[in-house]
Amino acid sequence: MKNKRFTAVATAAAIMLGVCGCAGNTASSTVGGSTDVSSASSEAKDLEEVSVVLDWYPNGSHVFLYDAIEEGYYEEEGLKIKVEFPSNTNDAISMTSAGKADIGFYYMHDVIQANANQNIPVVSIGAAVQNPVNVLMSLGDKNIKTVADLKGKKIGYGGSVLNEAFVKTMLKNAGLKEDDAELIDVGFELMSSMTTGQVDATIGGFVSHEVPELENQGFTVNYIKPTENGVPDYTELVFVTSKENAEKNADKLTRFLRATKKGYEHVKANPEKGVENLLKNQNTENFPLNKDVETKSVATILSLAEKDGAPFLSQSEETWTNNIKWMLDTGVITKSVDAKDMIVKLVD
Structure with a gap:
């Protein structure tokens, strides 16, 4: 959301x-x-x-x-x-x-x-x-289950400075560099950018909305919680x-x-x-x-x-x-x- x-x-x-x-x-x-x-x-x-x-x-x-x-x-x-x-x-x-x-x-x-x-x-x-509801999510076929799996991947987001900071913090926490993954501004198209293959994962979707919405469309969804990967609880x-x-x-x-x-x-x-x-x-x-x-x-x-x-x-x-x-x-x-x-x- x-x-x-x-x-x-x-x-x-x-x-x-x-x-x-x-x-x-x-x-x-x-x-x-x-x-x-x-x-x-x-x-x-x-x-x-x-x-x-x-x-x-x-x-x-x-x-x-x-x-x-x-x-x-x-x-x-x-x-x-x-x-x-x-x-x-x-x-x-x-x-x-x-x-x-x-x-x-x-x-x-x-x-x-x-x-x-x-x-x-x-x-x-x-x-x-x-509790936080914002998650980094991906479709099951990408097999992204940990932050380490983001290396070399494209991550879509809605242009928010906050979500950029989430991703950078998560990468750093996993021992990766900022340029180990590519951030792509996909605007409002978080779900479609994944289902069309434009990006491998997105940040900014809600575990309470985008996840069940994608599952309802027949997709398997994996997601990673920022607060379990370096971002402070909020x-x-x-x-x-x-x-x-x-x-x-x-x-x-x-x-x-x-x-x-x-x-x-x-x-x-x-x-x-x-x-x-x-x-x-x-x-x-x-x-x-x-x-x-x-x-x-x-x-x-x-x-x-x-x-x-x-x-x-x-x-x-x-x-x-x-x-x-x-x-x-x-x-x-x-x-x-x-x-x-x-x-x-x-x-x-």
Whole structure:
């Protein structure tokens, strides 16, 4: 899925300066089943709207959000959720930092980049997926099972400086040189670049999406985890907001997180219902979902949403600090920043 991540953080800075107004161009849909049904009632009039900008169109990564909408958990907290899909470079950061959205669903490394490279004051208020989902993957017939097997191979990626750093770190960790493998920018075509033989492997695909999607197409897939090959452990997906919003609207954001956690617990207990609620909210025009793929995706996300000592939504200052150091050492960021300035704890 990281082939669909937008990487020009500078756009966020431009929005903060008023150069471009992305809110008017962002595809959006107010979703929420019973929220719409009750909108004419006095109770519905009391619901407070929360706008949430996703990293992409609805998929398994967002199952907790859509489950909480369909099960009415946000309404129980007095909230109505407006989900918006990105149409410009990392809208989840640019729109929240500019006050055009309440919450963004995005990536820990991008929050660090925004703060360090662009001085954009966005913070994470909770971790949606504690474990990494970005993997280096290849088709089975390439027989790439370790980083050492990448020597002499072509690796496709989406042009991200971060994924370049992942590959270079992995190669170095395996005792290889940077030029022992060739990086090729394949844009958004991570899967097709492999299936057509343009590259031998790719970095940036999600174990929770591209892997089951390729398997559903009949391919055998091997994948290698960057965090088992030199890259520090990190949190993949986080809920983002502006520092100002976190201070001024802590109560509303806390209620959002409480309801989202209820969605997580419900999906954990009823994964089939979670998939059903997700499929109800798919964007069939731009990103239709396959039930079998999303069933596998949700199972994977559930297995990665928490880890020992790190329950759903919790955040580790040590994890952020380790990644800041690694990003500085690899040139992904140009200056160091303090993890404490990017983490806000609103729920236990």
